[in-house]
Structure formats: structure tokens, C-alpha cells
Amino acid sequence: MKNLLIAVAYIILAPIIGGLLSGFDRVLTARMQGRKGPSPLQPFYDVKKLFSKELFVVNHMQGVLIISHLVLVVLTGIMLYQGHGLLLTFFVSATAAMFFVLAGGSTDSPYPALGTQREMLQMMCAEPIELLTAVGLYMFCGSFSAKDVISSGSPAIVALPGVFIAFIFVLAIKMRKSPFDLSTSHHAHQELVKGITTEMTASYLAIVEVAEWYENVFLLSVVALFFIGSGATGIVWGVLAALVVWFLEILVDNTSARISWQNTFKLSWLVTLILSGLNLLVLNLLNAGGIF
């Protein structure tokens, strides 16, 4: 029963929070660029409008794949909040990303095709640190469940600073922020038109947008997980940390130029390998596990 309530609450609340975050993102971005920017509710108006537009479709299959993507993205969030294993949650998240790639590639149209290939690369950049985050939290509290991470007493960041830095580094890739907005960009200067979403129109594009809200909430929740300690103040710290990280991503987004896929790949793997690899090794030594 409790699990059902959590699921319903997540399904309703997550897009509201995600949409608002997206709205304030646009306001902040505008202010950083010396503009006034739209109302914070603008993303909701956009989505509403998209649903009323005529649907242009290149390949009917695309809709099926996009809806599957949305369902799995929602599922990852629910799994996190219900306290299922983080590792499994990230596996499902990867499957969700796969459906998005299939949707992008299904049209066999040149711009999305390039965007799709880059999206796959970005998945490959992000996957290791996602899995290692789960592993790190497991080493920290002996369980893959978010519940146990929270009830462990001290915030996980104490034990996992390297993993955390690597995670927020790769977060920019997952949130499609510059300098890693290769597959598709929120800004109107993508060389690939709209990248992977070029052939997605009307309600299909709206679904993609909503899925992104869910995904951002999920990712920021993982960020919060690093900081959540015990009690009510612990949760406040977690939320604050998530907001700070969110602000940082917007700041970087507006102050950096897009880099090539080669550098994206090199940087993300190196950062993951060095920071989280060393972090986990040290943690393992402290747990008296040895290196080999």
C-alpha cells in the first residue's frame, strides 16, 4: 500500500517539480545572458501546446518507442523512492535510454541519425559512473537500497567525494547541458538542427519533454542521496545540495562551449576512472578489503 502511494505521488509530483526546475532553468539562463526570460510556468504551456498540434510522423514505430521510454523513465524514479536496489534502478534507466535511442534512430533521417549516434556515445560515457555510484553507496552502507543509505547515519559524501565529483561531471551529459549537449541541445545553436529529436513532433515531442523532467528529478534525487543524513535536517541538506548542483550545471551550461565527442568521451571516462576508481580503492582498503 505504501509502495503504491509512493508510486502515485512520484508520478504526480515529479513532473511538477521537473517542469518548474525546467522553467526556472530558463529564467536563470535568461538572466545570465542579460535577458528577462519567460514565466517559470512556460514549460507547462509549451507541453500543453505541443499536445494540441498536428502529429507529423516519419515512422509509426517511433511513438511506441517513445512511450516505452517514458514509462521506463518513470519506473526508475519510482524504484529509487520505493527503495529498490540502486544497481537495478540504473540498469532500468539504461534500458530507458536505449528506447530513446531506438526512437531517434528509427526514422533513418540524417540529422537524428547523427544525434542518435552521439546519444549512444553519451550513454557509454555515463553508464560506468552510474554503476559505480551504486557500487560506492553499497560499499558505504552495505546495501543497494536508497533507504539504507539514508538510515546509515552519516551522509555518503564523506566516504565518496571522488565518486560524487565524477557523478556531477557526468550529470551534465545526462541533463544534456553544454559542454556536453552533443545529441540535442536546449539552445538554438545545435549544428544538428534539433539532433536526436528532430523528427519528433507534437505529442511525441511533448512526451520526450515530460520524460526529461522525470529524468532530471531522478538524477537530482541521486545527487541528494549523497548528502542526506539522518532526520528532517538531513533531508533539507539533501534538497539544498541538489539545488546547488542544479545551479552549477546551469552556470556551466551558460559559460562553456560545446566540445567534440572525442573529448567528451575521453574526459568522462578519465574522470570516472581516476576519481571514482581511486575513491573506491581507498574505501575498499579502509574496509580492509585489499586491492586485488
Next chain:
Amino acid sequence: MVIFAICFPFVAGAVIARAEKSSKMQSNLVLYSALLEILAGLALAVVFFAGGSKDIDLFLETRIIDIIMILGELFLMGLISFMAWKHKKFFVIPLTVIPTLAISWLELFATPKMNLIETSHIHVDRLSVLMVLIVVIVGGLINIYATGYMKGYHHHHPEIKDRTNFFLPLLMVFLGAMSGLVLSASLIWLCFFWEVTSTISFLLIGYTQTKEAETNSFRAIWMNLLGGMAIVAAVFISVYKCGTYDLFKMLGSDPAAIQFILALLGFAALTKSAQMPFSGWLIGAMCAPTPSSALLHSATMVKAGIYLLIRLAPAMSGTVAGKMVAYVGGFTFLVASMLAISSTDAKKVLAYSTVSNLGLMTACCGIGTMETVFGAIMLMIFHAVSKSMLFQAVGAVENSLGSREIGDWNGLIKRLPKLAVVIIIGILGMYTAPFGMLISKYVAFQAFVDSGSIILVLLVAFGSATTMFYWTKFLATVFSMRVRKPVEDRTLKGEYISLYIHAALVILICALLAVVVNRIVDPMEDAMFATDFTMLTTKDFGIMVCLLIFTFAIPFIAYFLTKNLPEKRVKAYMAGVNTGDGNEFIDAFGNPKDIEINNWYMEGWFGEKVLNKPSYWASSAFIVVMLIIAAIGGTVL
């Protein structure tokens, strides 16, 4: 039943060899023999389970069979030596002569004088019955598929001599040898069947008699012979140190004493399962006709190594041998999946993905806890069925399309819909949440952390990312759609029968996952680790089963949701320069030009030229060091 399962393929092979090439008679003979063999395997399983799943030991006194086997081994030795002589590959000769003579001597002259523990030669238990089922069902289906495929093959390749009266019997004999291998309790018998499979694969790879085939077949044989040599060495140590050549009794003796035996057997398994640095032979095997590569890969050859590792796993856990196997496996998992990204040839992608998957199984076995062995067994079951189906589907697509370059496969779902669906089921069965590979990755992560092997954790984390990349790439290519000329589906009925049965098997295993786990894998584990083990009670595992149903259901529901949505069909966006039927655009000179979308291979990063050498050296050096440590008998690590 056991005798029938092992010996029948040898007899059937002899009969098939006499039938006329590519004749109706030949096809029928293969079909009925394969069906008989499948029935024999099923009957064995039924008898075994009906009898309360008790372990059965057979053949206590076997002097005459032993002598026949020695003659067989000497014959194989002669055959390989002759071939090596003929093709001037002299270095192969000592690899076959030394171990064969040594083991013949041991059996004929040394053991009768020694006072060895009474041993059985055949041991039937849950694991061996499962292996027999995999071998006869998947292998039998490949035999049936082969009859149709070889006709298409020779139609496409008129330059290659039709030697099906040599090829098909070998496939059949292979089934017998594999069944023998997994049922043997005697290491000497195991060694014999091991050599038979090596030799057959050597002959199958050399089928086309081209220069490439020759090189590859000799690469396969020397690597496999090296493994065979390690087994012979293990037999010697076992006989002299533990006083037995029974695999199970050996495993039961003093853990410190069997250190080196474990390392040697582990080494043999690494060669058979094509782990780094021995991955070359499996990739080379791709030049052979598809049934042989499918058979070599999925059903039999490589699983022989995994089978042996699963047997050894409980004893290997925490030892030098275990570490060696685990790290080589983890390393192979990562490197092979990178190489799969850079491969343009669909068959090669499958080959590398096989190596990579085997790496994960190997790593799981090397750690050797209950959870990881569970993961290895599950992955093995999924892999056997999915991969052999994929290989057959790729072969069938190649026969119809005339190309197996992934780049040419765009829009397969429109052009060859039936085969495309089979491929999609196969790929999903291989890697998406929550199927086979995920279960083993999941348990692997936990066990690796628990055993403190952070480097293995890193290897598997990065390997998962690269695995995701090549499969998603493959799937996206199959899924992409454009209006194209339809292609004539040349796939024959025999091939479709095999493909559909495979597809049904994949879905059935998924649907009956809980049953497979509760009835087959859990009890196997109980016996192996002598404890009560239930994976299904683990909370996350229940979720996985739910997910399984969910992932299947979502696309269907989504399909019905979008079915009646009013939509306007449009051409793909090409900055307004589309022309023709949507496949062309106006180029800079004002002429229509066909668009072509290529795949992404990242050769500069993950190509064979970049990765092969360093990884061969690294893994060879590592194996040598670990073998030396095991030989000294140190428990340094």
C-alpha cells in the same frame, strides 16, 4: 540412455557421410538423426528427474573402452600431425604428440600398477543433464538448420567445393563428443572428448580450404591443444598427488594440494572459452560456414570451458587459480566488447560479443560464490539459446542480402521482417533489463565488491557501457526504416523451423524464469555448495521477474495506444532538399543523390589494431605469472 546419447552421433555421422552430397537423402538423415539425439537427451533428462534427480555413477570397470579411446586419441594425433605436416605447420606436431603419448602411457602402463581409488567414469548430475540438454537441443537444431543453410551457401559460393558429406557428419559427431565431455567424471575421458571437440572444430574451420581458413584452423588447433596439454598435466599431478583421476574425488582432496591442478584446468578452460589472449581462434572461426560458427560458439565448444569452470568454481573460490580466471574473464569482458564496437561485420560482432559474454561467465566462476555461479549458469542458458539463434539469423540474412556488413542492414525490419524480429528477440534476450546478462552482471557486482576486487568492479562497469553501445547500435540499425526495395527472402523452411523453435525457447525461458530458477538452477547450486540456496527470495530478483513481464508488455500497450492516433506521414527532414521517394536529396551540383547513413565504429579507439597487441601481452603475462604462483603453491594473494 547415456551411452546412446554419446555414441549415437558417432554412428549417425558415419551413416550420413555415405549419403550423396546435398541430396534429399542426406538432409533427411541429418533431420532424423538430430531429432533422435534430441529425444535421447530429453529422455535422459526425464529419466534423471523422474528418478528423484539423484546423482548416477556409471562405468566402474572400463578397460576395453579405455583402450578404444586410446586408439581414438592416437588416431587424432596422427590426423593432426599429418595435416600439420602437409601444411608445414610443424610447431603443432609436438603439441599433439607429447600429451597423447603421455596420457596413453599413463593409462596403459602406469595406472594399472598403481593402487588408485575406485572411480566411476560417467557421472550424471543436474549440471551435466542441463549441459546435455543445451548441447542436444541447441546443437540438434543447428544440425537441422545446417542442411538448408549449406545449400544456400554453395549456391552463393560456387568456388568452394561441396564437401557436405564431410561437414554434416562432423557436426553430428560433435554432439556426441560434447555430451561425453559433460558427462565424464574421469579426467582421462574428459581429456579424450576435449581433444575430439578440438579436432572437429579444427576440421570445420578449415572447411573452405582457402588460405584464410587454413591459417585460422591452425590457430584454433594450437590454442586448443595447449589447453589439452594443460589437462594432461593436471591428470598427471592428480594421479600422483591425489591418487585419483576422478574429477570429483580430486576436488574433494586437500585444497592446498590441488592448487596447481585447478590453475591448469582453469587455464585449459580459458583456452576453450576463447578468453584473452586466446580469443583469436574464435574470431578466426568466423570464416567457416555459419552452422559451424554457430555451433562452435553458442552450443558447444566454448561452453565446454564454462562447464569445467562451473565444476571447479566452489573449489577455486578465493584461490590463486580463481583470481587468475576471474581477472582474465573480467578483462576479456571489457576488451572484447570494445572490439565488438569496432567490428563492421555482423558475424564478427556476434563473435566478439560471445567472447565478451564468456568473459563475464568466466569472471563469475572465478569468484566462485553461490551468487556468481548462479549468474554464470543463468547467463550460459540465455546465451546458448539467444546466440545460436542470432548466428543463424545473421547467416540467413547474409544469404538473402548478400552482405553481412552492419552498414548494409539499415531498415532490416522492413526488408526482411521475419528475420529482423528474430534478431530483435535475440538481442533483447542477450542484454536488456532484465534478462540473462543483467542477472549475472547484478550478482557479479555485489560479489566482486564483497570479495574486495575493486579492479574487477571497474572492468565490469566499463564493460557494461561498451556492451550497451554495440548492442544498441545493432538494434538501432535493424529498427531504422526507410522506403527501400524489398529483398527476396531466400531462407529455407528448415532454417525457419530452427529459428522459430529458438525464438520460442528464448521467450519460454523468459516466461518461465521463476520455474527455471527454482527447479533447475537453485537445486544445482544446493548440491554444489551443500547449502540451501534460494535466489528468488532475494527481493530484487522478484522485481526483476516483474520487470521482465513489464518490459514485454510496454511496447505492446504503447502500440495500441498509438495505433489510432491521427497522424500525418511525412518524409524525413533534410533541410528542404529532399527529392524522389524520400531517399534522395539535391546535392551541391543540383543533381539528385541517394542518402546513405553509416554506422559508427570508433576504429581509432577500439579497433583491433589498437587493442589486440597490448591486451594479448597483458593477459599472457598475467596468466604466466599466476600459473607460476600456483605452481609454487604459494597463497601469496
